Amino acid sequence: MSSDAPSAEPAIETRGLTKRFGHQAAVDHIDLAVPRGAVFGFLGPNGSGKTTTIRVMLGLAAATAGRVQVLGREMPRHLADVLPRVGALVEGPAFYPFLSGAANLHRLDSADRHASSTTRGARVEEALERVGLTHAAGKKVHAYSLGMKQRLGIANALLSPRELLVLDEPTNGLDPQGTREVRNLVRSLAAGGTTVFVSSHLLAEVEQMCTHAAVMSAGRLVAQGTLDELRQVGLAHVRVRTPDVAVARRVLVRMGLEPDEPVRDERAADEQAPDERPAADQRDVLVSAPMPDGAPEPEAIVEALVAGGVRVRGFGVEHPSLEERFVALTGEGFDVAR
Amino acid sequence: MSSELSVLFRRRRTWALLLALAAIPILVAVAVRLSSSRSAPGEGPSFLDRITQNGLFVGIAALVVSVPLFLPMTVGVVAGDTIAGEASLGTLRYLLLRPAGRVRLLVVKYLAAGAFCLAAALTVVLAGAIVGASLFPVGPVTLLSGDTISVGESVLRSLLVAGYAGISLLGLSAIGLFISTLTEVPVGAMAATIVLSVVSQILDSLTQLGWLHPWLFSHYWLGFADLLRQPIAWGPFVSNMLLQAGYIAVFGALAYARFVTKDVLS
Structure with missing residues (x-):
């Protein structure tokens, strides 16, 4: 990394970052690279180490091993230089319940030696307006709803102009409208040149607002890149719907493909009353096979299938959705990691 | 710092503590007022009954009553809450992300707790003086040494006594601060601090442990009697200062060592 081109440096870079609690590695050798100006989605199921990574990144907790560079x-050696340029929402908002929303922001802002006290009032007002809390500014925080606290937490991150925003689960507890507002806010901040690092377990959220993403699973980083890169990591599949399973598989193998185990197309079968169902050898089955680089063109496959006497009733080439990738990377089901 | 003080003194709990402290001289004065007529003639007035002769004495009497338990309790609540309270609210992480600086935060928190110590002692003495002045005659004060001083000077002495009592609690505050860095449960830190203040006083009352007594942070807590002599005996005042400074140094260092390397996971 050349020192004369600081803007080319990643906003966040970790190398072999590890954090152990006792014997358990909450974060295990992760190498993150968040480019400047990106909206970076940090995905992973609950308990996969996202928040711990953020804590270590921001100097709240010490790394067991590895290095972190921010901006x-x-x-944490240059914490005092770095943190004033970073706005953060970490593991949910936290405020003094006995103070009003505005008083809370005043209090947190005055903890920053570099924050100017002359502009504080104006900055607090602006931040509250940005998250739509102006009308509740004078209300004590213990009377706030979860969504209002979340908004106040985001306002807190926006009190000063920041180069990097770290938002841990920013849409938690927000209604659909609030979620939309957060998305728009993130977009407008990114358009202004701020790098935004958003952690989330909600795939749709990341898919809608991020340019880049990384996926955590059980403390390990299992994928990272632009959204398109992530989608393409998984191989496209060719899918053939036909009753002639054995023949179709034979044709595919002859063409150098490796068909997956066949899946019966239950949906088609269920639509029909039991006594009208076709005999077993007449039912449609989905035969699919991954399409590696150098695989034959789809039209050539169809041609070969038809020529081989396969009754092709459906054919397609499908890229895996981000959701399929996510599930493939992090495992299925409700089990929290470990 | 000003922000820390405003958060501390804008809190209803702080005011409840100070009000409870102010209630002590009021209770003492009212109780004495209602019962003192019954004291048998010929007997010298008991310690508390002296306040019937001069209302300005109520503050000092109330301080004597509250030093062993009530003052350490309120200080324990405030000092135990310093770091653990922020940790349990989660605001600790946002203060550190500002960044407030861990050392700076610790110093500010301690100074605020110290300010509360002085405010607490002052509250007792001032509330006592006000209640005393309204229930009993006020006049020149006879000191423990038998000399008499004017009302003006006695007010000054009262403030000096309040200052002494406030300073006496600084060591306990430092202990509370340290305990507060160990936990995320403020109630635990508060209770531990209060328990330590009681333990220290119990140890101080065991004559077999005489060698230990000068090292106990509570040893000079009632030493302000010497400020009520003419001339003032400054000996205990200075020893107390040195002792409290020692406790601040030791437990301040422990709190620093603990807090600077602590993982903030709340």
């Missing part, structure tokens, strides 16, 4: 400076 080109080593953390």
Whole structure:
């Protein structure tokens, strides 16, 4: 990394970052690279180490091993230089319940030695307006709803102009409208040149607002890149719907493909009353096979299938959705990691 | 710092503590007022009954009553809450992300707790003086040494006594601060601090442990009597200062060592 081109440095870079609690590695050798100006989605199921990574990144907790650079400076050694340029919402908002929303922001802002006290009032007002809390500014926080606290937490991150925003689960507890507002806010901040690092377990959220993403699973980083890159990591599949399973598989193998285990197309079968169902050898089955680089063109496959006497009733080439990738990377089901 | 003080003194709990402290001289004065007529003639007035002769004495009497338990309790609540309270609210992480700086946060928190110590002692003495002045005659004060001083000077002495009592609690505050860095449960830190203040006083009352007594942070807590002599005996005042400074140094260092390397996971 050349020091004369600081803007080319990643906003966040970790190398072999590890954090152990006792014997358990909550974060295990992760190498993150968040480019400047990106809206970076940090995905992973609950308990996969996202928040711990953020804590270590921001100097709240010490790494067991590995290095972290934020905005080109080593953390936590240059914490005092870096953190004033970072706005953060970490593991939910937290405020003094006995103070009003505005008083809370005043209090947190005055903890920053570099924040100017002359502009504080104006900055608090602006931040509250940005998240739509102006009308509730004077209300004590214990009377706030979860969504209002979340908005106040985001306002807190926006009190000063920031180069990097770290938002941990920013849409938690927000209604659909609030979620939309957060998305728009993130987009407008990114358009202004701010790098935004958003952690989330909601795939749709990441898919809608991010340019890049990384996926965590059980403390390990299992994928990262632009959204398109992530989608394409999984191989496209050719899918053939036909009753002639054995023949179709033979044809595919002859063409150098490796068909997956066949899946009966239950949907088609269920639509028909039991006594009208076709005999077993007449039922449609989905035969699919991954399409590696150098695989024959789809039209050539269809041609070969038809020529081989396969009754092709459906054919398609499908890229895996981000959701399929996510599930493939992190495992299925409700089990929290470990 | 000003923000820390405003958060501390804008809290209803802080005011409840100070009000409870102010209630002590009021209770003492009212109780004495209602019962003092019954004291048998010929007997010298008991310690508390002296306040019937001069209302300005109520503050000092109330301080004597509250030093062993009530003052340490309120200080324990405030000092135990310093770091653990922020941790349990989760605001600790946002203060550190500002960044407030861990050392700076610790110092500010301690100074605020110290300010509360002085405010607490002052509350007792001032509330006592006000209640005393309204229930009993006020006049020149006879000191423990037998000398008499004017009302003006006695007010000054009262403030000095309040200052002494406030300073006496600084060591306990430092202990509370340290305990507060160990936990995320403020109630635990508060209770531990209060328990330690009681333990220290119990140890101080065991004559077999005489060698230990000068090292106990509570040893000079009632030493303000010497400020009520003419001339003032400054000996205990200075020893107390040195002792409290020692506790601040030791437990401040422990709190620093603990807090600077602590993982903030709340």
